[in-house]
Amino acid sequence: MTREELSQLRDLNREIRRDQLRLAELEAAAKSVTGKITGMPGSAKSSDRVGDYAAEIADLRGIIASNIQRCWYELNRLHRYIASIEDSQMRQIMTLRYVYGYTWQRVAFEIGETDEQYPRRKHNRYLALDDNDENDETDVVT
Structure with a gap:
């Protein structure tokens, strides 16, 4: 096994931690977004920031879940390799x-x-x- 292969688990864990921090930031930002009720008609350019955050949060949760699965795979592979030493x-x-x-x-x-x-x-x-x-x-x- 190469050094790069051995380091996959550690690298995946770092990536998951970074993504979890980003997820927490997005969730905090989504909670702080409130719509403005002015009684005036909105412009055609207005965007749904809460919807954008929700979509990004859902995508990021999927990425994190996928990387956690990869971590389990790498951990099992690593344990098999180490056990063979x-x-x-x-x-x-x-x-x-x-x-x-x-x-x-x-x-x-x-x-x-x-x-x-x-x-x-x-x-x-x-x-x-x-x-x-x-x-x-x-x-x-x-």
């Missing part, structure tokens, strides 16, 4: 980094190290070896 410490490093989204410093502390370089280097070596193993398996001898 033989080294217990590497499983811990991968889980802390990619499932929990910890920084390298926090990963180091969680596994009993003080230097963030230790888990990062071990991780990078593992991915390089894993990539080489995958390439060896896909090579076809003719």
